[in-house]
Amino acid sequence: MTDLRIALLGCGFATRLHSRTLKRIPDIRRYYASRDASRARSYCDRYAGAGHFGGYSAAIESLDTDVVLIATPPSTHLDLTRQALVARKHVIVEKPPFLRATDFDEVRELAERAGCRVFVAENYFYKPLLRELRETIARGAIGDPRIITVNALKQQTTGDWRDRTELSEGGALFEGGIHWVDFMANLGLTVIDVHGFRPGPPDRPDRTMVAVFRYAEGAVGTLLYSWEIGSPTRGLRLSAIYGSEGAITFESNGLLLGVRGRTRRISVPNPRDLLGYRAMFEDFFGAIRTGRPALYELEAARRDLELVERIYETATAGGA
Numbered sequence: 001m002t003d004l005r006i007a008l009l010g011c012g013f014a015t016r017l018h019s020r021t022l023k024r025i026p027d028i029r030r031y032y033a034s035r036d037a038s039r040a041r042s043y044c045d046r047y048a049g050a051g052h053f054g055g056y057s058a059a060i061e062s063l064d065t066d067v068v069l070i071a072t073p074p075s076t077h078l079d080l081t082r083q084a085l086v087a088r089k090h091v092i093v094e095k096p097p098f099l100r101a102t103d104f105d106e107v108r109e110l111a112e113r114a115g116c117r118v119f120v121a122e123n124y125f126y127k128p129l130l131r132e133l134r135e136t137i138a139r140g141a142i143g144d145p146r147i148i149t150v151n152a153l154k155q156q157t158t159g160d161w162r163d164r165t166e167l168s169e170g171g172a173l174f175e176g177g178i179h180w181v182d183f184m185a186n187l188g189l190t191v192i193d194v195h196g197f198r199p200g201p202p203d204r205p206d207r208t209m210v211a212v213f214r215y216a217e218g219a220v221g222t223l224l225y226s227w228e229i230g231s232p233t234r235g236l237r238l239s240a241i242y243g244s245e246g247a248i249t250f251e252s253n254g255l256l257l258g259v260r261g262r263t264r265r266i267s268v269p270n271p272r273d274l275l276g277y278r279a280m281f282e283d284f285f286g287a288i289r290t291g292r293p294a295l296y297e298l299e300a301a302r303r304d305l306e307l308v309e310r311i312y313e314t315a316t317a318g319g320a
Contacts, residue, residue, distance in 0.1 A: 004285055005050070006067040006092075007031040007059040009080060011043045014071040014094055018121075019047040021277040028285070033059035056080060060087050067288065069121070070094060074175070078103050081118065085110040090288050091118045096170070096178050097301055101309055104302040119284045119294055120301035124179040125186055126276030126283065128269035129254030133241070134188040136248055142261040143245030145189060148213070148221030151237040151252050152180045155230035171205030174308060177225040181211070181311070182304045184223050187241075190216040194307050196315030200228075211311045 004027065008015045011034040022028050029050040034040040037054025044052035053059040060068055060083050068084040070077055070093045078098050084091045085107075097120045098104065111118045124130065137145055156176070173181075173196075185191050197210040207228040213221035231237045237252040246261020254274050258266045273279055280296070287294040 003027050003029050004067055004288065005029045005031065005065050006069055007033055007053070007062070007065040008043075008069045008071055009033045009056045009059060010070070010072040011036075011039045012071065015043065015069075016047075018069065018071065018277070018281075019043070019049075021281060023047065024278065025281055025285070031059060031062075031065055057083065060084050060089060066090060067092065074099060074170075078107070081107055082110060085114045085116055085118070088114045088116055090116050092121050092284060093118065094121050096174055096305065096308070098305070101302050101305040104298055104305075108298060117284075117288055117294075118298060119287070120296070120298065121280065122179065122182050122296055122301060122304070123276040123280045124183050125296045125300070126279040127183075127254055128273060128276065128279075129250060129257065130183060130186060130276075132257060132267065132269045133248065133250070134186070136257075136259060137188050137241070137243075140245075141259055141263055142241065142243030142247055145187075145215075145217065145219040145241055145243050147242040148184070148187065148219055148240075150180065150184065150221070150223045150239045151231070152177070152223060152225045153229045153231055153237060154226065154235070156227040170312075171209075172207050172227040173209040173211075173225055173311060176227070177209060177211075177223075178304060178308050180223055180225055181307050182300075184211070184213050184221055185304060185307060186300075187221075189219055191307065192216050194310050194314075196311035196313075198315040206315075209311065209315065 006028060008018065008030065011032060022030055030047065031051045032040045032043040032049050033053040033056050035055060040052040040054060051064060059065060067090045070080045072080065074096050077093050081091050081093055107118055191213055193214045195212050198206055199208050208226040211223040239250055239252045241248040243261065248259050250257040254269050256268060283294050
């Protein structure tokens with residue numbers, strides 16, 4: 001297989017973001033699909049696509065596509081994944097992938113039957129910052145990790161399907177915070193439990209959530225996530241990992257990382273792929289072409305969704 005032909009389902013923010021990354025990866029041909037044919041045509045023209053479709057089913061069933069990237073509201077993900085696997089297409093599905101962790105059982109079975117791969121587009125796993133944090137902790141640069149505090153506060157206006165629970169099926173943590181849950185789960189430490197605390201009114205979808213993680217290695221981590229509380233430093237947010245022999249301080253998005261412990265250093269983790277999208281797609285495409293496992297497989301994505309479910313469950317049960 002030389003060129004991979006990928007159909008992007010849905011013409012919104014995620015597709016715009018992915019198009020900019022995919023244009024820089026060789027041997028990838030992009031097709032665009034929307035329920036609005038004119039919108040699909042517009043995206044195809046804007047991002048120099050190879051073709052467009054006035055409907056998701058047309059793109060899935062087309063002989064011109066090998067891979068389907070599902071960038072539609074979460075409530076549609078499972079059904080579109082089913083359709084793509086029945087058509088024997090590989091699937092990349094945006095986060096949050098499905099509405100329930102148990103949906104992964106059906107997806108895995110369908111994928112095995114079709115002989116196709118399914119990936120979840122969790123770019124945070126591929127962030128250069130997270131990779132450097134894992135390596136720094138593993139080297140013992142700050143001794144044994146004790147306290148982790150991650151600041152993911154921001155003011156985010158939506159004004160789209162994310163405000164409609166029948167399409168998003170959740171609040172801020174489910175729709176956006178799931179990326180940071182993955183971040184907390186991939187520091188090289190083993191999560192053994194998580195508990196949610198929900199500030200604010202309980203009668204509408206959450207806009208703010210605090211999650212406390214317990215790790216088998218003895219550390220405790222706190223994630224502060226919000227769509228309504230902004231950073232006082234105009235978007236720059238400082239987070240830290242404190243160990244028995246030092247600390248790591250980092251800007252939450254990965255702009256800067258400083259280590260004070262057995263060694264001292266300051267670094268800027270790969271600014272050319274700050275959000276990890278290119279590394280993610282290159283890993284997925286390599287796995288499709290060679291049959292090897294991806295670095296981020298379905299079991300990891302399922303674990304992330306189970307942790308999100310646990311946060312909501314404990315917050316509802318009295319954690320608020």
